[in-house]
Amino acid sequence: MINEEKLHNLRHSLAHLLAAAVIELYPDTKNTIGPTIEDGFYYDFDFKSPISDKDLPKIEKKMREILKTWKEFQGEEKSEKEAKEHFKKNEYKIELIKEIEGKKEKITFYKSGEFVDLCRGGHLENPAKDISPDAFKLDRVAGAYWRGDEKNKMLTRIYGLAFETKEELDAYIKQQEEAEKRDHRKLGALLDIFEYDDDVGPGLPLWLPNGGIIIEELEKLAKETEFTAGYERVRTPHIAKESMYLKSGHLPYYKESMYPPIEYEGGKYYLKAMNCPHHHKIFAARPKSYRDLPLRLAEYGTVYRHEKSGELFGLMRVRMLSMNDAHIYCAKEQFVSEFKAVNEMYLKYFKIFGIGKYVMRFSTHDPKELGKKYVDEPELWLETEKMVREVLIESKIPYVEVANEAAFYGPKIDVEVWSAIGKEFTLATNQVDFAIPKRFNLVYTDKDGKPRTPLCIHRAPLGTHERFIGFLIEHYAGNFPLWLSPVQVKVIPVRMNHNEYAKQVFELLKENNIRAELDDADENLGSKVRSAKISKIPYWLVIGDKEITSDKVTLESRDAGQLGQLSKEELVSKLLEEIKSKK
């Protein structure tokens, strides 16, 4: 088994090799940086004329040629002057050299064959011997901004896959192909869950009936859970006047991702991109006492965000989102227990859905950005961040803390998950807001008769329908548990003359609110079973002479195979029990 450092060195050496091959084939190209990544390496270049993935085989061939001549890596320390002289035509390297110099670190060059690069080291001793020429593959070409900043020039990034052996590379490629099969975009079409239409617009999904059922079930779960937890449901309009977003302070921070306003009778109306201000207005609609707190206002609120065209991705990144939103208004003393209760709700949901692989990301502010990216309340930032951190530690929830990623109005905790093809997404969010209630002059009368401003917790444990269902499709690979399955049972008569009895069973299931479908097509049994399996339906019933004679049904399961004969009553109670258990 190769150790991590060796694999890193292998990939890092290959990045050098890629740069060497590119420079040899395209001599006027400027090479920039080339780190290793999870499955290989990449290198960013500034090409004089653009290249495409059609050029990769040629580059790959050149790499293999050069590899034979690379018997060692020689490191050498250079002065700033020598380094700048060597890279005088490459402004990117000059920038890096200045940076290294600024940090008072050593400048080192590494040379293999004819190729020299600015590098801090970490290579194989003998690339020609230690790199298997068929265990790497140039994967794709992509654009990437210099230093990851969209204000900078766009460079051309070449990605490569690299492993110790060809077998590992092949296994990795195979595994990626398997993962693509559970891609929610593919399964979403196969299972008739959602669709896009050019006339409706990009990022605006149409939920087909099967998607509609999943949405209804999720909302039912949320409504029941929130009712028990003391939330109250509200409803708010989809548009609002500009003045509200000016008051909330959202407009300067959010204008880019809001749809342009509708001008009407001299006023500007915006499509809402968040529900918070509307809920704040509901808080303000009646005078509040400390006895009204905590006040928990919930709504599956639909919002519109004009995400950049290149950012759209299946159901995971869309322009219309229905959010499992709620705002909890509480006194400072109530904050910890409320925040804890919200966390517990998250964990309860994750248990229901069997979500185990996620990261809790605690995002805090950056004092340097106060007044710019974040509201200028240095003490409140520190105070609320401390409270959140303590709740996390006390609840023993593993988390990572990242600075400079908070919302503009307070710290937040995001739940990060990965899509089938490896993209990272925030599935759910839980945010503290100490700023906007003040801007809206939200107050309650405290015990001492004085007005006080409440804290606000924004929370959306089920995220948005779009992203959550996109995630669930991949999480279950389309094999939804019974309670979420659009079709729960398919009734399959063996021959046409069994249709009548099958229809009776079908009606019985429907009377019990079980989502059944009757397949009375003039087809043979094998073909009907096949279509039930392809649609990933959790249960089907086979009805033929045997069943009619015994007045029973034969139950079969997608996950557990043949379950034998049951009476109709047993069938209904078994299914209802499983639906109720949400297993």
Add this chain to the structure above:
RNA sequence: GCCGAUAUAGUUCAGUGGCAGAACACUACUUUCGUAAAGUAGGAACGUGGGUUCGAUUCCCACUCUCGGCUCCA
């Protein structure tokens, strides 16, 4: 938004400067069948707008959508 790629029936994929092909799905008929595809027939497509050409789905240009990334995000 930026860099690169793609676009042919509902889906997966062929193909061509001169009448557009398959499989599955769909519809009808035949068949009446016990566990992942019965048979026959039929309807159904070259993303949009320009250009080159006697003629463009094919070549060129622009746009749009989608895909792979970057940036951003629930």
